[in-house]
Amino acid sequence: MSDHATEVFVAYRNLLFTVAYEMLGSAADAEDVLQETWLRWVKVDLGQVRDQRAYLVRVTTRQALNRLRTMKRRKEAYVGPWLPEPLLTAPDVAEDAELAESVSMALMLVLETLSPTERAVFVLREAFDVGYEEIAAAVGKSPAAVRQIAHRARRHVDARRPRQVASPSQTRAALESFHRAIETRDLQGLLDVLAPEVVLIGDGGGVKQAVQRPVTGAEKVARMFVGGLGKVEGTLTGEPTVINGNPALLVRLDGEIDGIMAIRVEDALITGIYYVRNPQKLTHVASETPLTRQ
Incomplete structure (x- = not known):
C-alpha cells in the first residue's frame, strides 16, 4: 500500500507543485506544502479515496492556504x-498558452492583490478547471459561496491583467529590442519599446540593490537603466531564456547569475519590467522546473 501511495503521489507531484506555486508565488514554500501534503497522504486509507487526484489537490490547497496566511506577515x-x-x-x-499566462510574472503579481481564499478559488477554477463542489471542499465554503468568490476574483483580475495577452513572438521581439537598446545604451531605443505608462519593479530582498519602490514612466525607467548601467562594476550580460513559460532575460555579472528580468507586453510595447535580484529567489533558474495542469 505504501508503494502504491508513493506511485500515486509521484504521478501527481508536478500538478500539485503547480497548484501550490500559483497560490503562493514561491517555489520554496510550494515544496514545503508538497512535503506537508505527502505526510498527510501516507496516513490515508487509499481504499476510502474515490478520486485520488481531487483528494491530493484538496489537501494541497488547504496546506497552501495555511501557508499563504503566514506568508502575509513575511511580506509585510x-x-x-x-x-x-x-x-x-x-x-x-x-x-500551453493558458498555463504560460497563469504562471506569468505579470499575472502572478496581480494574484498578490487577492485575499488567500479568493486566490485559491481563482487558481483552482481558472487555471485547473476544478469544479465548484471540489473547490468548496478544499476551501471550506459552500458551492454557492465559491461561485460568488470566483466571480468577484475573476472581475478583480480581469481589471488588472493585460488587455490582451501578447504572443511569445511579440514578447520576444519586444525583449530583443529592449536588450539591444540596453547593451548599446540607446536611450531613444529604450523609449521606442517602452509604453508611456511602463512600470519597473525590482526585488533585491534587502540583499541586493534594487529600486525600493516601483518606478513609473518611460522617461524615468529608460534613464534609470542607461544611468545605472554606467555605474556597474564588472561585465553585465543578458541572455534570452524562458521563465514561467514566457520569454525573459537571465542577467549575469562577470559570468555569475545576477538576476532575472521578465516583462509584460501590450500592443508590442513593454508595460511592465520585473527584475528579481534576491539570491534566495534565484535557486530555480539554473534547471527546469516541470509545471502542468494535468
Missing part, C-alpha cells in the same frame, strides 16, 4: 517590493 516585513520567485521552465509550458 520584506525589504522593498516583493516579486514572485522565477522558475526556469521547459518548452511544453510555453506551448
